[in-house]
Amino acid sequence: GPPQGCFACIAKPPALRQASPVLSPSSAARLMESKGCKGDSLRPAVPCKHSVEKKTMTNPTTVIEIYPDTTEVNDYYLWSIFNFVYLNFCCLGFIALAYSLKVRDKKLLNDLNGAVEDAKTARLFNITSSALATFCIILIFIFLRYPLTDY
Numbered sequence: 001g002p003p004q005g006c007f008a009c010i011a012k013p014p015a016l017r018q019a020s021p022v023l024s025p026s027s028a029a030r031l032m033e034s035k036g037c038k039g040d041s042l043r044p045a046v047p048c049k050h051s052v053e054k055k056t057m058t059n060p061t062t063v064i065e066i067y068p069d070t071t072e073v074n075d076y077y078l079w080s081i082f083n084f085v086y087l088n089f090c091c092l093g094f095i096a097l098a099y100s101l102k103v104r105d106k107k108l109l110n111d112l113n114g115a116v117e118d119a120k121t122a123r124l125f126n127i128t129s130s131a132l133a134t135f136c137i138i139l140i141f142i143f144l145r146y147p148l149t150d151y
Contacts, residue, residue, distance in 0.1 A: 073103065073107055073116055074119055074123075075100045075104050075107070077097075079126045080096040080125075081097060083097070083126055083129045083130060084096070087133035089129050089132040090132070092129035092132070093129045095125045096126045099119075099121045102118045102122075103115050103119045
C-alpha cells in the first residue's frame with residue numbers, strides 16, 4: 001500500500017542499502033505495476049518518527065513578531081535647525097538640534113523607547129527656544145516703539 005507517515009518522512013530519499021538483489025526486467029515490471037509509483041517500491045515501510053510529535057501537539061500557536069514602525073517617531077530636525085540658526089536663545093536651539101540628531105541615531109538602531117524620549121526632549125527644547133526668542137523679539141519691538149526715555 002502507500003507509504004505511512006508524514007510528508008517530511010515520505011519526501012526524504014531512501015537510505016543507501018547494501019547490495020540489494022538485482023531484479024530481472026520482467027520481475028521489475030511486475031513489481032512496478034503492482035505499486036502505484038516507482039519511488040514507492042524503493043522505500044522501506046518505516047513508521048513515521050513525526051507521528052509522536054503530532055499527537056503531543058494539542059494546541060499549536062503561531063507567533064508573529066511585529067516591529068514598530070520607527071518612521072512614526074518625529075525627530076523635529078528642521079525645527080531644531082531653524083531654532084539653531086535663527087532663534088538660538090541661550091543655546092537652547094543647539095541643545096534641541098543635538099537631541100534631534102540623537103533621535104535619528106536611535107531610530108537607526110531600532111531603539112524606539114530611547115528615540116521617543118529624546119524626541120520629547122528635543123520638542124521641549126524647541127518649544128522653549130522658540131517661545132523665549134519670540135518673547136525677546138516682541139520685547140525689542142515694544143522698546144523700539146516706546147523707548148524708556150518717554151517714561
